Amino acid sequence: MNKKTQEYRGYIDDLTDYPPDDATFARMCVEIAREQNLVPEPPLGTGLSAIEPVAEGAFKLMTIANFPPSEAEAEFLTSGTTMGSRGRRFVQSMGRYRQAALAGFDHFCMYDPVPKRFCSLIPRGEIRPNSSLSWMISFVLDVFGAEDSVVIRDGETLDFINFTAWAARAVRDDAPVFILGTTLDFHTLFAGMKNGVEPLPTGSRAMHTGGAKATGRQVDRNVLRAEFLNKLGILSDDVIEEYGMSELMSQAYDSPRITPGRRRLMAVPWMRTRVLDPMTMTDVAEGQRGQLCHYDLASSDSAVALLTSDIATSVGGGFVDIERTLAGGPRGCSEDAAVRTK
Amino acid sequence: MLRGRGGADEVIDGEVKWPVGLSDSVLCDVMGEIRRAWLDGTVLSNADRAVIEFETGYLGRHLDSAIARAFQPFSPSAVLRMIELGRSRCDRKMAFVLAILAGRIPALAVNVLFSAIAAHTPVLFRAPGGAGSFVKVLVRSVAGLAPELAGAFGVTSVASNTPELDAIVARAPGVLAYGSDAVIARIESIRPNKPTWPGEHRESIVVAFAEHAEVSAGGDWPPSLARAIAWDVAIYNQGGCLSPHVLLVEGPEQRAVELSKAVHDELLVLARRWPVATPSLSSAALQRLFVSEMRSLTARDGGLVLTQRSVSPAVIIQTSPYRPGPGGRVLQVIPFSAQTPLKTIIPTLEGRLQGVAVHGPFSRWRDLVRLNPSYLAPYVCKPGHLQRPPAVWRENGRRLVSEFAALCP
Numbered sequence: 001m002n003k004k005t006q007e008y009r010g011y012i013d014d015l016t017d018y019p020p021d022d023a024t025f026a027r028m029c030v031e032i033a034r035e036q037n038l039v040p041e042p043p044l045g046t047g048l049s050a051i052e053p054v055a056e057g058a059f060k061l062m063t064i065a066n067f068p069p070s071e072a073e074a075e076f077l078t079s080g081t082t083m084g085s086r087g088r089r090f091v092q093s094m095g096r097y098r099q100a101a102l103a104g105f106d107h108f109c110m111y112d113p114v115p116k117r118f119c120s121l122i123p124r125g126e127i128r129p130n131s132s133l134s135w136m137i138s139f140v141l142d143v144f145g146a147e148d149s150v151v152i153r154d155g156e157t158l159d160f161i162n163f164t165a166w167a168a169r170a171v172r173d174d175a176p177v178f179i180l181g182t183t184l185d186f187h188t189l190f191a192g193m194k195n196g197v198e199p200l201p202t203g204s205r206a207m208h209t210g211g212a213k214a215t216g217r218q219v220d221r222n223v224l225r226a227e228f229l230n231k232l233g234i235l236s237d238d239v240i241e242e243y244g245m246s247e248l249m250s251q252a253y254d255s256p257r258i259t260p261g262r263r264r265l266m267a268v269p270w271m272r273t274r275v276l277d278p279m280t281m282t283d284v285a286e287g288q289r290g291q292l293c294h295y296d297l298a299s300s301d302s303a304v305a306l307l308t309s310d311i312a313t314s315v316g317g318g319f320v321d322i323e324r325t326l327a328g329g330p331r332g333c334s335e336d337a338a339v340r341t342k
Numbered sequence: 343m344l345r346g347r348g349g350a351d352e353v354i355d356g357e358v359k360w361p362v363g364l365s366d367s368v369l370c371d372v373m374g375e376i377r378r379a380w381l382d383g384t385v386l387s388n389a390d391r392a393v394i395e396f397e398t399g400y401l402g403r404h405l406d407s408a409i410a411r412a413f414q415p416f417s418p419s420a421v422l423r424m425i426e427l428g429r430s431r432c433d434r435k436m437a438f439v440l441a442i443l444a445g446r447i448p449a450l451a452v453n454v455l456f457s458a459i460a461a462h463t464p465v466l467f468r469a470p471g472g473a474g475s476f477v478k479v480l481v482r483s484v485a486g487l488a489p490e491l492a493g494a495f496g497v498t499s500v501a502s503n504t505p506e507l508d509a510i511v512a513r514a515p516g517v518l519a520y521g522s523d524a525v526i527a528r529i530e531s532i533r534p535n536k537p538t539w540p541g542e543h544r545e546s547i548v549v550a551f552a553e554h555a556e557v558s559a560g561g562d563w564p565p566s567l568a569r570a571i572a573w574d575v576a577i578y579n580q581g582g583c584l585s586p587h588v589l590l591v592e593g594p595e596q597r598a599v600e601l602s603k604a605v606h607d608e609l610l611v612l613a614r615r616w617p618v619a620t621p622s623l624s625s626a627a628l629q630r631l632f633v634s635e636m637r638s639l640t641a642r643d644g645g646l647v648l649t650q651r652s653v654s655p656a657v658i659i660q661t662s663p664y665r666p667g668p669g670g671r672v673l674q675v676i677p678f679s680a681q682t683p684l685k686t687i688i689p690t691l692e693g694r695l696q697g698v699a700v701h702g703p704f705s706r707w708r709d710l711v712r713l714n715p716s717y718l719a720p721y722v723c724k725p726g727h728l729q730r731p732p733a734v735w736r737e738n739g740r741r742l743v744s745e746f747a748a749l750c751p
Contacts, residue, residue: 037641044651055634062642278630279620279652291627307634311623325624325631 019269020297023047029272029295032304036066048274049281053293053305059087059247064303067092076132076246089132089246092301100249100298101136102143104268108253109240110144113176113203118145119152119166121181121189132246133209137180144178158185160192167197167232176203179232182210183219190227199233206234209242211322221263241265243322247306249298252318264318270297275314289313292322358464358496360434366425372488373421373459377413385483390475395619397473398446399579404616411577411729412449416456420733427734428461428743432750438464439746440514442529444521444541446473447582449729451480454518454742455495456733461746464494466514468507474499508532515751518742539745541738544583544696546719546728547688548574549710550601551680551702552593563601567701570726571673572608574699576616576655577729580669583696583737584721584728588664588674588688592702595659598677599646602657606648609655609671618654621670629653629668636660636674664688680706684714695719696738697728 020028026047033039033051043050054064059078063069073094078087091097118141125135141149148170152163170177177200181189186208206228211219225236241254243265250271253259259266267273274283275290284290292310299306312319379385383406386394395401400408416424430437441454451467458465467477474497481495500507502525511517511532519529520541530538548571550563571589578585589605591598621629636658637647649656655671663686664674678687685692698719700707711718720736721728734741 052637053634054638055631057631057635058638061635061639064638278623278626281630281651289623291623291630307631309627309631311627325627 022272025270025272025295025297028297029304032297032300035300036304038303038305044281048272048295048305051295051305053295053307054303056245056247056306056308057087058303059089060085061087063088063090064247065090065092066301074135075130076135077130078246087247089302091249094135096298096301097132097135097249098139100268100270101251102139104251104253105136105140105144107268108255108258108266109178109205109207111255111257114144115176115178115203115205116144116146116149117166117170117175117177118149119163119177119179120150121152121158121179121185123153124151133182133244136244136251140180148175158188158192160189163189164193164197167200170200170204171198174201176201176205178204179206179234181206181208183208183224184210186224186227190231193231196231197233203238204232204234205238205240206232207240207242209244211241211243245294245306245308247299247302248294248296249302250294250296254318254320259318262316262320264315264320265312265322266318267294271295273319275312275319284314286314286316289321291325292319357493358438358466359436359493360438360462360464361490361492361494364462364490368490369425369459369462370418370421372484372490373416373456374418375487376455376484377416379483379487380413381410385487386479390479393475394479397475398448399619399621401617401619407616408577409448412447412452415731415733416452417733421456421460424456424460424734424743427741428457428463428747430462430747430750434462434464437515437749437751438466439516439518439749440466440468440510442468442511442517442519442521443470443477445470445581446476447578448476448480450520450582451477453737455480455484457742458495458746459491460743461749463516463746463749465496466510467495467497468502468510469497469499471502516746516749537745537749539738539740539742541583542694544694544738545691546574546584546586546697546699546721547691547695548586548589548699548725548728549701549707550589550591550725551700551706552597553702563597563604565604567725568601568604568608570724571605571699572612573726574728575605575671575673576609576612579618580667580671580673582729584731585669586673586697586699586728587667587669588676588691590676590678590687592678592680595644595661595677598659598675602646602648602659602675605673605675606655606657609657609673610650613655613671618671625668625670626653629656629670629672632665632668632672633658664690666690680710680713684710684717688717692716697721697723697731699723699725699728701725 029048030039030050038052039050040052058064069090072090074091076089078089120137120141122137123134125138128134150166152159225239228234228239237256242251244251250268252265252267254263254265256263272295274293276293277284278291289311292308292312294306309325310322311325312322395405443450469477478497481497484491484495511529516537517529518539519526523542526540526542574586580587591601630653633649633653633656639662640647640660643661645660647658657673657675659675667674676687693716695717700722707722720739721731
């Protein structure tokens with residue numbers, strides 16, 4: 001590891017109040033990318049465009065690590081596909097992952113009034129050690145959760161009885177709460193609740209993650225937010241969406257109280273998400289759809305630039321309406337004639 | 343209903359029946375008339391053309407070439423041979439075939455049509471979703487050019503996975519079905535013990551053997567070889583079962599690199615003549631992801647990715663096994679030795695080969711197949727001829743005209 005990269009890693013370890021401006025960010029990113037052999041000669045472009053991002057699928061084909069994998073403190077498994085294979089993301093420092101995850105969560109989710117009671121529908125990292133999401137939950141519960149913070153799970157199923165009791169205690173004590181779960185978990189929770197609970201205290205909020213990926217179908221977010229209000233009494237602006245990937249150390253959030261205006265997912269300050277035209281690898285215009293490419297300073301141990309299978313719309317510096325591109329289906333004479341959209 | 347951009351509405355759904363008393367000479371004449379009209383370019387209105395360009399992704403001269411390729415095999419002598427093969431002892435009136443098409447290759451529908459005419463077989467086409475306009479225009483042209491065949495051909499737009507389509511599938515005397523393994527399995531389960539001709543997933547390859555003279559003389563690959571390979575790749579943007587996705591090059595990696603660079607140059611030439619229509623965002627993203635994955639693999643294992651800023655065309659020289667590619671003129675090239683089992687080089691193509699283009703003696707390919715019998719292909723040819731099969735070629739190991747002629751409900 002060269003001195004410059006060491007400096008940048010030190011910066012990331014102290015990254016709370018001083019997010020880099022675009023030029024500094026690009027310089028740092030390119031330097032890390034150069035060490036990862038992701039900056040070809042002659043350069044492809046300037047700034048972030050100089051970097052050749054690593055495709056998400058490469059994690060299923062080979063080891064992507066900028067350090068000896070034998071020194072990994074953790075191994076996250078990436079999403080499976082219809083073909084069945086999962087990739088591996090070796091983590092050099094769980095301390096750095098913890099730092100990045102907590103700083104992002106704090107930045108987007110812990111606005112006043114700060115809730116102290118947490119409920120997770122997602123198992124902790126100690127139960128699912130290969131899940132980056134579960135470890136993030138562990139970090140959040142351990143740092144931000146105070147009295148009566150729980151994991152509402154009975155093996156593979158949700159524990160409706162304990163959830164209802166926990167919610168009732170919060171209402172009795174007028175204590176705002178924070179509920180964490182995947183989008184699918186919340187669908188299951190709402191389906192099992194029938195009549196809902198007493199509206200949770202003011203300041204209560206929820207974070208859901210996974211979206212269409214979790215449910216396998218398009219998620220109508222307006223319908224989902226209406227459910228949060230009807231079943232739990234949580235206001236729409238306090239329903240936060242998180243976007244994360246096992247291949248990344250950092251996340252993006254749609255948190256209207258922090259980033260008002262049109263709802264969209266915004267990357268944490270030490271990550272940039274570009275929405276690219278895959279034909280030219282240039283940024284699409286505002287309101288246009290393209291392929292997501294993340295540049296994550298916290299991923300200096302793996303791939304600082306990640307080209308994903310996600311298509312989304314570029315909105316106000318962030319992105320919305322994510323769809324996963326389908327894996328290659330049959331070709332030859334059994335090819336489906338996909339409708340062209342351009 | 344046929345609806346295109348500005349095209350006239352026309353009802354072409356419905357029952358199909360073979361007209362009585364059509365002689366061989368009448369069939370010869372109508373097939374010749376249909377072929378002539380399409381090759382002359384008098385069939386397509388501007389509106390039809392615009393819709394078909396949009397659906398196929400073949401623009402301008404590219405569409406002209408694709409259509410010409412579809413009709414060229416059916417020369418007068420080829421038609422005579424087809425008619426001979428198409429003789430049947432059965433009552434043809436009710437022996438209709440449901441042809442479930444897939445993809446966007448004009449040649450597929452044309453081959454079914456001409457085989458059916460030669461075999462006196464009425465066909466109800468089920469157009470592929472999102473690319474059905476060509477077959478609708480084709481059937482409409484038959485009605486216009488050959489009134490003798492009135493009522494023999496039709497198109498249904500009934501949606502897939504519906505009770506309505508299942509009912510037609512169940513009752514049709516014969517079903518020709520192109521689709522995935524799952525689609526074909528479902529169709530066969532609806533009509534057990536009835537004639538069903540599956541057009542399952544198959545792919546094609548090119549194999550360049552090291553011609554002794556070239557190797558010993560240290561000579562270059564012939565320029566015509568690169569042109570021929572590029573033509574087979576580009577004509578249908580790698581759609582269809584005869585489009586090659588991988589080129590095997592016998593000998594050291596350097597020989598593969600030389601040939602790959604030449605093929606890439608020819609693909610760039612063809613990209614100017616036949617510009618690649620802008621694919622859907624999903625397709626473009628998948629192409630970009632695939633090429634990016636291959637960059638990572640070649641960086642680790644050795645090899646080279648030849649591409650410009652735009653992701654297509656791309657030629658990837660790799661030492662890793664073939665992976666199902668994204669199409670859109672992305673070609674994988676693998677140096678190989680004839681002693682290496684093909685299963686380790688092209689594992690996903692075992693039992694799935696449709697066409698093999700061979701540079702070098704065909705006997706070399708036969709020797710290779712003897713060692714790798716599950717890689718037998720129905721169609722073997724020279725490079726540049728993958729997309730030029732003869733009129734009565736054995737697609738998936740069968741001659742359609744003979745299969746149709748044998749259909750006796």
